[in-house]
Amino acid sequence: MLEIRRGTKEDIAQVAAIYDHILTEEEEGRAVIGWIRGVYPTENTAKEAVKNDDLFVMTDAGRIVAAARINQVQVSEYADANWKYQDILPEQVMVLHTLVVDPGQSGKGYGSAFVKFYEDYAKEHNCPYLRMDTNAKNQAARKLYARLGYWEADIVPCVFNGIPGVQLVCLEKTV
Template sequence: MMFRPATREDISSIDKIYLKIHNKEQNNELKVGWIKGVYPVRKTAVDALERNDLFVYEKNGEILASAIINQIQVDVYQNGKWIYDGNDSEVMVLHTLVVDPDKGGCGIGTKFVDFYENYALESGCHILRMDTNEKNTAARNLYKKLGYREADIVPCEFNGIPDVNLVLLEKKI
C-alpha cells in the first residue's frame, strides 16, 4: 500500500470512486452533498492531474482513495473566521478526499489525512485547511477526531452545487 502522485492511468479508477459515491448519495446510502454530473466529475481529477496535485492511495494495484493537495484556497476561505493565519506559502489545503465506499471503515481516510499532514510539513506548511459540506457528518466527525477545528460555516455555491453550507476546517501542526 502506498500514497503517490496520480498518473493518467489512475483517472478511470478515481472517476469510478466518484460515481460510486454519487450513486450511493442518490440511493440515500451516503450523505456527502455532491451532485452527480456536477461535482466531482472526471474533469475534476484530470484538472488536478494537470496541476500535479492529485494523489492516490493504492493497495495491491487497486486505487482505493484519492485527494487533491495544494495551496489553492477556495474563494470563500477569504471571509472564514480562521484562528491560524499565515501567508499563502504557509497554508496547505486538502480538497476532494474520496475513499472507495466499498472499502470504507478501514481507516483509509485517516491514513490519507496523515499523508496530507506529512506532505504539508515536508512542503514547509504548518497551517492546514480543508472544507466539507455541512451535510457530510461522517467527514466532519473524522476531521474533528483528527484534531481539526471547524472555523466557520459559509453559505455558497460550491463547484456548481447551489445552496451549500461549506464547513471550513483548520489545524496547525
C-alpha cells in the same frame, strides 16, 4: 501493501469511478455528502488535478482505494471564513481537496491514513497551517476530521463547485 503516490493520467478512470460510486451511494440514500452527479465531482475534476500535478492516490494491493488533491490553493470561499489563524502567509498553508475513499473500502482506515499523509506532506513543504472543507451535510467527514484534531473555523454559505445552497464547513489545524 498501502501506498500513496502522485496520480497519473492512467489513474483518472479509477478515481472517477470512486466519484461515481460515492454519487450512487448518495442517490440511493446510503450516504449524505452533498454532491451532485454531473456537477461535482466529475471525471474532469480528476483530469484537472492530474494536469496541475496535485492529485494523489492511495493504492492497496495495486488498486486505487482513495484519492485527493493536495496543494496550496485556498478556494475563494475561504476568504469569507473566520479562520483562527488570519495573519499568516498563503505559502504557509497546505489545503486538502476532494478527499474520497471508495465506499466499498470504507472502515479500513484509509481516510485517516490519507489525512496523515497530507499532514506529513505539509510538514515536508514547510506549511504548518492545514486547511480543508466539507459540506455541512457530510456528517461522516465532519466526525472524521474532528477525531483527527481539525476544528471547524466557520461555516460559509455559498455556491460551491457549481452546487447551490452549500453550507461550507471550513476546517483547520496546525502541525
